[in-house]
Structure formats: structure tokens, C-alpha cells
Amino acid sequence: MKIQKLKMIFGSPGTGKTKKCYDEIVREAKQQNLQPNEILYVSFNRELKIKAEQRLCGMATVKTLHSLAFSSLNHVHDLPEGLTSDPDNFLPTTEVKQALKSLIPQATKMQNSDLSSALGTFKLIVIDEFNDFNSEFISFIRKVVEACADTTTKVIIAGDPNQRINSYLESKQNRHKNYFDEAEVMFEGVLPIETEYLQQNYRTANPALIGALNSYMNRALQADSKLQYDNEIRDIVNNRKPVLRFFTDKNKEADYVFQQIQRLGLSQRVLILARYKRDLKIYEDRIRQVMHGNASLHTAHAQKGLEADYVFYVGFQAEIKNDADLANTNFVGMSRARKKLYITTSYPKFEPSEFFDTEYLNVIDSQTVVEPERKVPAIKSNKILTTTKASKSCIDSISFTIDQSDVPFFRYVKQNAPMKKRFHNIEKLEMENGMEYSVEFNHKHKRYTFNFWNLCSMKKNGFGDEQILHSLRNECRKFFDCRVDTSKFRCTRIDLCRFEKFSDAFEYNSYCHRLKNKLKELGEYDIRDGRAEYKEINYGNQCNKVNMPNPAETTVYVNHHKSKYDKITFKAYSPKNKVNHNRIDDDTTVKLEFSIVGRTVRRYDLFRDNTDFESLISLIQHDQIKKKFR
DNA sequence: GGACTAAACATCAAACGGTC
DNA sequence: GACCGTTTGATGTTTAGTCC
Structure with a gap:
């Protein structure tokens, strides 16, 4: 009788998923007397591959998924053009990167029998960090599982749906898909599935921290209850509760972080995490001066499995609605702490209870309002003046x-x-x-x-x-x-404006002339573009030529002698529904606009x-x- | 994949200088 | 004075690359 099954291991951060994978390898190796070439451990990237090799001490063959695809295709002599050696063993050039792109899709298209024979010697395949793989990789993983269906090979897949923070690599339609929720459907009928949930948090013994993370999973991630930690939450000590602190700006936030780090003592292992590199810039220089290597800065994406006694998750953002990864990224960052977690932000304020059970959290609001808002009466309606003559000049924009x-x-x-x-x-x-x-x-x-x-x-x-x-x-x-x-x-x-009634085009023109002459009289100003004058007199001239929306528009550009950009602009135009291409109709109301740009002016x-x-x-x-x- | 950036490239209209 | 083509500086668009 064949012993064949697919084991899915689910677990939140700190529940020992990876350790469980290693334990399974040791157990199976002993029970079935398996050799290193009969056990395959698939890691997400090269960095994790090196870590796994060190931990497994030669007990298993360790590969990245790319490397597995390479060896499988190599087995049937069907490698993509330009690819000749295992991608785990060299740094790819631009051309090779192009070839690497087609590696996984090509391997997914392999015949079952070919893939099965390529995987032939393996009796146990372990795929860790399943949450980091995108749909393209997962198609290949499914293919691997299918290829194992008629053999005695056992497959173990481990991961955490709440740690999926690479969905930006997905196509739009797959962005919100949760492959873990679909895993059982995905592998249904391929192999009998056994599911195991790991719920004990071994990383931290701080009950307040566990409580806070559980409430975040519940409120922000709406996670399956089987993913929440089942550690006993009691004897909460107030000063060990995670701190959530709001700041008015990034400098104050950074000041607080360094103040706390110095208070903790420089020998402590500290991690400063953020979602974006831009939020960490402010810490880069200071951390070198102060910490002498005991603290490190990472983005939540780059930290990969790191943990520290004290974790500062800075730049916490709350707008998770339109961002598939944000809630998970926050969670990954916050779950790195062993003793105490500090969450700080100078981003827009949010209601803490939307994310956490505040019983487990110390919330400090330093986002004090700089200046109390002045009370101004509400505006009753929004009627826009059109033909009614305003009694005074008023601000228009x-x-x-x-x-x-x-x-x-x-x-x-x-x-x-x-x-x-x-x-x-x-x-x-x-x-x-x-x-x-x-x-x-x-x-x-x-x-x-x-x-x-x-x-x-x-x-x-x-x-x-x-x-x-x-x-x-x-x-x-x-x-x-x-x-x-x-x-x-x-x-x-x-822009100041007032509405003037002109009985005819003559009155309007004469007004514009007076305006122009007044400016000339002032002498301090210089009308440089003589043709602007023509515009106001001869409507049919340049106005039509440059397709001005309203030929009645009059523009006089007046430049100050000293600075080109200190300019005063006068505009006069009639409302849109009163436009006449050749003259201003009797009783037309004309809006006069007076812009003052970038300078103080005298009264004219x-x-x-x-x-x-x-x-x-x-x-x-x-x-x-x-x-x-x- | 999309937010973000810098640089290359394209377009616009004021300014200018010339002619009739 | 009226007109018109060219120059020029400002501003808008495209594109390629980086980052998470």
C-alpha cells in the first residue's frame, strides 16, 4: 500500500512553522531511513536557502523553486534558451533574467510523467513560506503535487495567509485571492489532505503582546480563529503592554524611538521596522552613531524571519481598505517582537479600537492640535453670482x-x-x-x-x-x-472680481482704455506686449486666431520692472451664455478679474x-x- | 502592478524683429 | 499701425527605471 498524502501546516508568526518542517524531515528520515537525496526542501529565496542548509546540516537537498524548475526541465533536456546552469549557483545577468522569467511557466507545462520522473528520487518534498509564492509559482507547485499523486512521495506545505505581502506581484484579478482559503479546493482530489494549525506562540511570553496581535488578526485581518494564538492570556503587566503612539511629525517620532532605545540600554537587540524605506531614512544616520550595530533597520518586506526583543514598528498606516497588502505588512512587522512592541506613527490618526483591543495596549496621543480651529459661521448656500451686480469688489478665487x-x-x-x-x-x-x-x-x-x-x-x-x-x-x-x-x-x-454693467461695446472699450492709460500713467509698470492692446480693441484679431473660448476676453499683461514673475493680470469677460462674437450686447454684465500674484501691491x-x-x-x-x- | 522619479521630448504662447 | 514668421523660455507629456 502506498503512503501518500499532502500535509498543510498553517500557523501565525512565531508558532514554529519552519521548525515543524525541520522536525518532520528528521522524523521521516529516521522512520523511513531516507537519504539526503530523497528529501527536498524548497525555500522561497536564496537567503532562506542558505539558512535552511545550515539548519538541516546536509539531511536534505535544499533548492529554490527556480532551481527545482531548472533541474526538472534539464531532466528532459527542455531548458529555456540562454539558460545553461542552475540559477541558484550564479548571479543572473540581464539576458539570463529574461530567460529565468520563462522558467517556471515552462516547467508548469511539463508532462506529468516527465515531472514525476524528474522528481523520482524524492520521497518527501517540503515547501516552506507558501504565502510568498504568487499564482504563477503556485501553478507549478500544484503540478509538483500532481506529479507525486501516483508515487509514494509525501508533500508538506507550510505558510501563513496573513503574511502574504507580495500580492503587488500579482495580476489585478488575482490581487485579492487568498490561496490558502482555496488550497483545499486547489489540491482536492489530487492527494488526501491533512491540515494542521499551529497556535502556540513560542516567540513571545508577553500576554499583552499576544492579546494585541490576536485582536489585530481578528479586527484588521478578519483571520480564521484557528490562526489566532491559543496562549493563555493572563497576568498582564501594564508596562509590558505594546505602546501605540501618535506623533505630529516624523522628527518627533524618531526622537521618541531613540529616547526609548537609550532607555532600554544599548546592549539590547532592537529592530526598527517600517513598511517603506522612505520612513526609515530619518533613522539611518542616527542609528550608526548611537547603536554600534545592536539595532537594525528593515522594511517589513526585507526582514524575512527576523526577530528581536524590542521592535519599533514606525510609520503605521491605517488606510487598509484599498491596499491588499498593508494590513498584512503591519502584522508581519508587529509580530517580530519577543519582549515589547512599540507602534508609532505620524501618518493620519485612526481609532485604535478599529485595530486592537485597547485592553492590551497603551495608547498615547501626541498629535496635539497646533492651533485651535477658529469658528467661522457656516455658509448657507452656494449660489454663484451671474448677472446680479455685486455691491463691492470681492475675492473670487x-x-x-x-x-x-x-x-x-x-x-x-x-x-x-x-x-x-x-x-x-x-x-x-x-x-x-x-x-x-x-x-x-x-x-x-x-x-x-x-x-x-x-x-x-x-x-x-x-x-x-x-x-x-x-x-x-x-x-x-x-x-x-x-x-x-x-x-x-x-x-x-x-483673484478679485466685481461685476460691472456696460450698456454697449463702446462703453466697455472705453473702460478698458482708461484702465490701460491708468497703468501707463503709473510709470512703475511697463506694458511690454504692445499687441495685448490690439486684443481689446480688435476682437477679430488674435483672439480668434488662437481659438480663445471667448472673443470678448480682454487681457492686459503688466510686468513689474524688477521681477518678471511679479505680475498683475487684468481680465474682463462676459458670462458664457452672453457671448457675442463681434460685440458686447446691451445690458451685458461683465466680470472683471484682478489677479495679484506673488507680491504686495499699492492701491490703484x-x-x-x-x-x-x-x-x-x-x-x-x-x-x-x-x-x-x- | 502601480506609485514614484528624473530625464527626454513635445507643445504653447510671449517676445521679438522684420515687412508692408 | 497692422501683420506675420521665428526664437525662446516655460510648461506639459511620455518614457524608462526604481522600489515595495
Whole structure:
């Protein structure tokens, strides 16, 4: 009678999956008197292969899956072009890497009988870290299991579905697949399956830590109860509870981590882990100076099986909904601790109880609000002024900018596909009153810009200019969880507007001429582009030629002598539904726009009545618009 | 696979200089 | 003054490579 079966070993971090694999090898070797060439241990990569070889002391043949595919294809003389030796034994060049890509798919296509004969001598095949293999590799593993169906070979597969952090290597449709949940279906009918769950955590004896990890598995990962640790959770000591601490910025977070490390004593073995390399940069130089090699930095992906007495998992992120790997990556990072775990973050705050049972956790919130939010009255409606004449000049649109160095964390700004701007990723957001505004991140200059428009409606609702500025700054602040001082948002552009009624084109033209002459009189400015004048007089000229949406548009560019980019722009245009290609109709309301970009300005008597103009100018001066706009 | 970056490449319109 | 072609600097798009 043939003894053949597939054994699946499931277990969370620290439950000894790999040790169990080694034990099985020792047991089977003794029982069946197996030789090293009859036992195959498949590791995920070369690094783990070396570790396994050291641990197994020559008891088994150790290979990566690529190496196994190579030897199988070599057995039937069907190797991919350009590949002549075992990929475990050399560092591949670019050409060989290309050949390696086709290695696994080609091996998957092998005839069962060929693969069976290639695997011929093996009586026991152990595949560890099953969670790290993607669907392409798993197809090959299935093929290997099938090839063993008619032999006496026993197959052992070990892994943990919650440690699957490489799903970005998968195609989109497979990204959310959990191969462990499907494992029994996948191998059904191929071999009889025996499943074993390992639930005792041998890595840590800290009950609070086990409790915290169990609650994370339960709440964030919705893991099978059979994967949770069954260690007895009692006698919880308060100062051994994992610490979850929120910070306003990365520097403060790093300060805290080093302070704790020094408190623990420099002889302790410490790991600092994060999801991204960018979150570890801040630690790189300091760790060399302080720790003399007793602490190391790794990303959760790169740590592979590491553990330490004290683990600092920094840059914890909570937005797991649209990120298949994030929740698992957090778990892998947090489960490396033997004695105590510190979780820190300066990313957006989250509700701890969504992830942990707070009974097992010490939560400290250092994300104090920098400045209390100023109360501004709610905006009642969002009616946009069109034909109604505003009584005063008012702010129409505003831009605020803030440097990345002035914000506590990098908040990703989504790319807006229709706008097709790669360097200026723009995200459209909505205020509580339904008014839209946009946020863009300029990668070149590393700064965020907030743009608000159609603000005439706020004026109509009785808002003063100062109120408008404050409420918009508060809106910007909300984008960073209210952790930025409002004064850090520099106002870089203000468009003022007012609505004027002109009875005919003559009056309109004459107004534009007066505007132009006034600017000439001032002398401080220089109208460099003479043709701009033609635009306003001769609608049919360049305006049509360059396909301007509205031929009635008048633009006068005025450049300051000293700096090219300190410019004042005047625009006058009629509302879209009133466009006439040759002249302005009687009773057309024209919107006048006055932009001030990057500088403080003097008051000029440019509008017919300027009742509110002075206060606006003083406001702008108050904002101290910086000259450096580029 | 997708987020991210830098560099190459493409496009736009102001500025300029010339002609009629 | 009106017009028009070329130059030029700024800005937008594509692409290839890195990283997890």
C-alpha cells in the first residue's frame, strides 16, 4: 500500500512553522531511513536557502523553486534558451533574467510523467513560506503535487495567509485571492489532505503582546480563529503592554524611538521596522552613531524571519481598505517582537479600537492640535453670482501653498486622470457646504497648493474677506488632520472680481482704455506686449486666431520692472451664455478679474468705485505674499 | 502592478524683429 | 499701425527605471 498524502501546516508568526518542517524531515528520515537525496526542501529565496542548509546540516537537498524548475526541465533536456546552469549557483545577468522569467511557466507545462520522473528520487518534498509564492509559482507547485499523486512521495506545505505581502506581484484579478482559503479546493482530489494549525506562540511570553496581535488578526485581518494564538492570556503587566503612539511629525517620532532605545540600554537587540524605506531614512544616520550595530533597520518586506526583543514598528498606516497588502505588512512587522512592541506613527490618526483591543495596549496621543480651529459661521448656500451686480469688489478665487517640509506627514494626492498632469497631481475635494476646491502636489518643488474658486457666493452670503480667508485656511488645515499652523499656508494668489454693467461695446472699450492709460500713467509698470492692446480693441484679431473660448476676453499683461514673475493680470469677460462674437450686447454684465500674484501691491484707483478695495489690499499685505513664486 | 522619479521630448504662447 | 514668421523660455507629456 502506498503512503501518500499532502500535509498543510498553517500557523501565525512565531508558532514554529519552519521548525515543524525541520522536525518532520528528521522524523521521516529516521522512520523511513531516507537519504539526503530523497528529501527536498524548497525555500522561497536564496537567503532562506542558505539558512535552511545550515539548519538541516546536509539531511536534505535544499533548492529554490527556480532551481527545482531548472533541474526538472534539464531532466528532459527542455531548458529555456540562454539558460545553461542552475540559477541558484550564479548571479543572473540581464539576458539570463529574461530567460529565468520563462522558467517556471515552462516547467508548469511539463508532462506529468516527465515531472514525476524528474522528481523520482524524492520521497518527501517540503515547501516552506507558501504565502510568498504568487499564482504563477503556485501553478507549478500544484503540478509538483500532481506529479507525486501516483508515487509514494509525501508533500508538506507550510505558510501563513496573513503574511502574504507580495500580492503587488500579482495580476489585478488575482490581487485579492487568498490561496490558502482555496488550497483545499486547489489540491482536492489530487492527494488526501491533512491540515494542521499551529497556535502556540513560542516567540513571545508577553500576554499583552499576544492579546494585541490576536485582536489585530481578528479586527484588521478578519483571520480564521484557528490562526489566532491559543496562549493563555493572563497576568498582564501594564508596562509590558505594546505602546501605540501618535506623533505630529516624523522628527518627533524618531526622537521618541531613540529616547526609548537609550532607555532600554544599548546592549539590547532592537529592530526598527517600517513598511517603506522612505520612513526609515530619518533613522539611518542616527542609528550608526548611537547603536554600534545592536539595532537594525528593515522594511517589513526585507526582514524575512527576523526577530528581536524590542521592535519599533514606525510609520503605521491605517488606510487598509484599498491596499491588499498593508494590513498584512503591519502584522508581519508587529509580530517580530519577543519582549515589547512599540507602534508609532505620524501618518493620519485612526481609532485604535478599529485595530486592537485597547485592553492590551497603551495608547498615547501626541498629535496635539497646533492651533485651535477658529469658528467661522457656516455658509448657507452656494449660489454663484451671474448677472446680479455685486455691491463691492470681492475675492473670487484664492490659492494657498505650503511646503512639504512644513507638514507632519506626506499625504498622497491622487492623480486626476482627465487633467493629465503628472507632476501636479490634483485631487478635487468638497467643503461641507458642497463647494469644490482642489489640492495639488508639485513634485518638482515639493509643495502642496490649494485652489478655491467661485468665492463670490460667500460674499453674497454676508462673509467678510477676513472670514473667507480664515475659513479657507481652516479647510486647508483639515487636509493634514488639523496638525498644521494656519499661518503656514501662504496665500500666493488672490483673484478679485466685481461685476460691472456696460450698456454697449463702446462703453466697455472705453473702460478698458482708461484702465490701460491708468497703468501707463503709473510709470512703475511697463506694458511690454504692445499687441495685448490690439486684443481689446480688435476682437477679430488674435483672439480668434488662437481659438480663445471667448472673443470678448480682454487681457492686459503688466510686468513689474524688477521681477518678471511679479505680475498683475487684468481680465474682463462676459458670462458664457452672453457671448457675442463681434460685440458686447446691451445690458451685458461683465466680470472683471484682478489677479495679484506673488507680491504686495499699492492701491490703484482702477475701478469706478473702490469702496472695498482698500481693505482687500491691506489684507493681502497682511498675508505678506512672498516674492518667490517660482 | 502601480506609485514614484528624473530625464527626454513635445507643445504653447510671449517676445521679438522684420515687412508692408 | 497692422501683420506675420521665428526664437525662446516655460510648461506639459511620455518614457524608462526604481522600489515595495
